[in-house]
Amino acid sequence: MSAREAGLPEVVASGELPSEVTIWEVGARDGLQNESNVVPVGVKLEFLxxxxxxxxxxxEATSFVHPKWVPQLADAAELLAGLEQRPGVSYPVLVPNERGLDRALEAGVTHIAIFASATETFASRNLNRTLDSQFEMFEPVVSRARAEGLDVRGYVSMCFGDPWEGAVPREQVVAVGRRLLDMGCSQLSLGDTIGVATPGQVEALLDAFGDVSSLAVHFHDTYGQALSNTLAALRRGVTTVDSSAGGLGGCPYAESATGNLATEDLVWMLDGLGVKHGVDLDQLVATSAWMAEQLGRPSPSRVVRALT
Known part of the structure; x- marks a missing residue:
């Protein structure tokens, strides 16, 4: 069944919302990184x-993280070499350190992302750094990348809750985020890595930042809150939302993290709110259904299930 056959949602605006939203698709990187079986590079290229x-x-195409830590992305250089980039489409790559940046530059990447932590424990477990010393690793990456003309995005993980530390103080998240923006990141993606946030928390954190023009949101759906949290962020003026086709994803360093917000579920909601996004839902559903077949299990996305 197609979206058209099912009946597209009635368009009814709800409060003050952006007229258009950029969907930052993370399925090929964040979506696949936690898969135990290595997905062939040809399948990844077709997915993209x-x-x-x-x-x-x-x-977001891949990451130049060390293969020891994320074996699924060991083919990053091969994937980028085989990628047929389309006009008007950006293909950012996550880089963990200067060696990752070297590899990204060798591959001709023009847009990178770095991955920071809002908490001490996750910085130690994920980056082998303290909350403060992680910036010593990021600063040369960002400064070199900007000098080479690359755009740089900053991810901040554990913005709402940490499995070891519990609720995360908002002022701590803001301090980490502002250091990344001051360092030269053009955009900051606030991550609910373990999916514990609720809309009030989202509103409070965005209000603590004040200016949201450089902010994006990245929600996991562990407790079924990703869409409601996204709507809260949109009402606060956020215009970039991270999501993963088919709801794929997790975090290899946080076992309680389940899938990302499904792109199809996000698109259905945006359609109903009358917010532009540029995505053909039927094509995307077909893509996620195809990818689910490659992975050998049904898609977690409610919209994909409803339309297939």
Missing amino acids: DRMASSGLSVL
Whole structure:
């Protein structure tokens, strides 16, 4: 069944919302990184191409993390060499350190992302750094990347809750985020890595930042709150939302983290709110259904299940 056959949602605006939202698609990187079985590079390339065909304009392609830590992404250089980039589509790559940046530059990447922590424990477990010393690792990456003309995004993980520390003080998240912006990141993605946030928390954190023009949100759906949290962020003026085709994803360093917000579920909600996004839902659903077949299990996305 297609979205058109099912009946598209009635368009009814709800409060003050952006007229248009950029969907930052993380399925090929964040979505696949936790898969135990290595997905062939040819399948990943087709996945990216299918998603680009659906109208997604930002596709986070891979990461130059060490293969020891994320074996699924060991083929990053091969994938980028085989990637047929489409006009008007951006293909950011996550880099963990200067060696990762070297590899990204060798591959001709023009947009990178770095991955910081809002908590002491996750910084130690994920980056082998303290909350404060992580910036010593990021500063040369950002400064070199900007000098080379690359755009740089900063991820901040554990913005709402940490499995070891519990609720995260908002002022701590803001301090980490502002250091990354001051360092030269053009955008900051606030991550609910273990999916514990609720809309009031989202509103409070965005209010603590004040200016949201450089902010994006990245929600996991562990407790079924990703869409409601996204709507809260949109009402606060956020215009970039991270999501993963088919709801794929997790975090290899946080076992309680389940899938990302499903792109199809996000698109259905945006359609109903009358917010532009540029994505053909039928094509994207077909893509996620195809990817689910490659992985050998059903898609977690409610919309994909409803339309297939």
